[in-house]
Amino acid sequence: MAAGDVHFFDQFLVDAWEKLHDLENDTIKLGIVTSSVTPAENTSDGRWGAGGSTNFSTNEVTPGGNYSAGGASMANPSMTLVSSAGVFDADDVSIAQNASNPTNGRWGIIYNSTDTGKRAIGYVDLGGTIDLSAGAFSVAWNASGIASVNQA
Amino acid sequence: MTEQTEAVERVGKPRSRGMINVDPTSIEMIPRHVGRIKRLRQAIIKATEREQPERVASLQAEIDRRMADVAVARDALSEIDGD
Numbered sequence: 001m002a003a004g005d006v007h008f009f010d011q012f013l014v015d016a017w018e019k020l021h022d023l024e025n026d027t028i029k030l031g032i033v034t035s036s037v038t039p040a041e042n043t044s045d046g047r048w049g050a051g052g053s054t055n056f057s058t059n060e061v062t063p064g065g066n067y068s069a070g071g072a073s074m075a076n077p078s079m080t081l082v083s084s085a086g087v088f089d090a091d092d093v094s095i096a097q098n099a100s101n102p103t104n105g106r107w108g109i110i111y112n113s114t115d116t117g118k119r120a121i122g123y124v125d126l127g128g129t130i131d132l133s134a135g136a137f138s139v140a141w142n143a144s145g146i147a148s149v150n151q152a
Numbered sequence: 153m154t155e156q157t158e159a160v161e162r163v164g165k166p167r168s169r170g171m172i173n174v175d176p177t178s179i180e181m182i183p184r185h186v187g188r189i190k191r192l193r194q195a196i197i198k199a200t201e202r203e204q205p206e207r208v209a210s211l212q213a214e215i216d217r218r219m220a221d222v223a224v225a226r227d228a229l230s231e232i233d234g235d
Contacts, residue, residue, distance in 0.1 A: 004170040024195070025207075076207075076214050078195040089191050091214055092170075092184075126172050140176060142168035143183035145191065 003127025004139075006110075006146055010042050012121045021121070023079050023088055026114035028121070030093050030139065031071030032105040032130075033059040039107055039123040046120030048111040056109045056120060065098030067132060070113065082148070089145040094138040101132035108139065110146075122147065178225040185218045192218075 015021055031048055033039075037059040045052035048070070063069040074090035081087075093108075095101065108124035130137060174180075192215045199207040 002169065003172045006168045006170060024198075076192070076195070076211055078191055078211075080191045080194040080198075082191070087191060089188060091188075124170065124172075130173065135173070136175070138171075138173055138175065140171040140174065140181065140184055141188075142170050143187040144168060145187065146170070147168055 003125060004142075005125040006122055006142075007039075007041050007125075008122040008147060009039075009046050009120055011045050012119070015119055020115060020119060021112050022114075023077050026077070026112050028074040028077045028090060029071045029111055029113045030074055030124070031056065031109045031111060032061050032067065032102065032126075032132075033107050033109055034061055034104050035106040035129060037107070039109065043120075046109070046111075048109060048113070048118040048120060051117045052119070054120075056111070057118075061102030061105050061132075064102060065100030065133065066096045067098075067101050071109075073113075074110065082145070084151055086149040087145040088147045088149075089141065092138065092140045094136060095132060097133070097136045099133050101137070103131045103133050105130040105132060105137070178221045179228060181221060182225055185222050189215055189218055 012021070016023075029048075033056055037056065039046070039056070043054050046054040046056055048057045049055060060069070060071075061067065072093050072095055074093060077088070077090040079086055079088055106126055106129055108126060110121040110123065112119050112121060124139065192211050196208055196211045199211060
């Protein structure tokens with residue numbers, strides 16, 4: 001995997017079709033976790049909190065500075081139709097540098113903060129350990145969007 | 153007999169790749185701005201139909217912000233014409 005690679009969790013591919021997510025109107029967030037966990041597409045029932053099989057919030061970086069517990073919001077999430085594909089997109093994420101920011105981020109966990117169970121949607125490879133105290137942190141999503149649902 | 157498609161082995165390839173801490177210039181952000189602005193405009197149409205004025209305003213604000221960055225890129229390129 002390389003920095004910036006985005007993956008959906010397998011469980012999300014089912015949850016999305018069972019009305020457990022409203023990707024346009026729910027609050028979608030990007031939580032940052034340390035290398036103490038390695039997410040995978042087949043990670044079982046990931047959550048940002050208790051209630052599932054994998055609780056990513058227990059691996060969250062220590063909040064501080066401009067990083068608040070739970071991570072940053074992915075503002076203006078949208079689902080649009082582009083050439084017979086449903087494209088999920090959201091605003092780019094940025095966290096300004098601060099000496100008290102976390103120093104050991106490794107993965108970004110995309111999750112639904114509105115959902116009672118805070119179900120995880122996907123994850124982003126940050127490419128290595130990221131020290132947010134040393135410089136600003138930013139995620140510029142792909143020009144074609146974060147992910148798409150295509151005809152089989 | 154029905155022809156069945158052989159299952160494709162999934163090797164966990166990424167669905168998309170974004171930029172992490174690249175600090176792209178306004179010019180480097182153009183492809184991202186173009187795609188995102190198109191999708192934001194589609195989202196505004198939907199939000200308008202669904203009578204979601206706050207969402208419309210938020211989406212428009214993001215369009216405005218990205219258009220401002222596009223203008224920065226355009227100004228940078230126009231310097232070439234001035235030489």
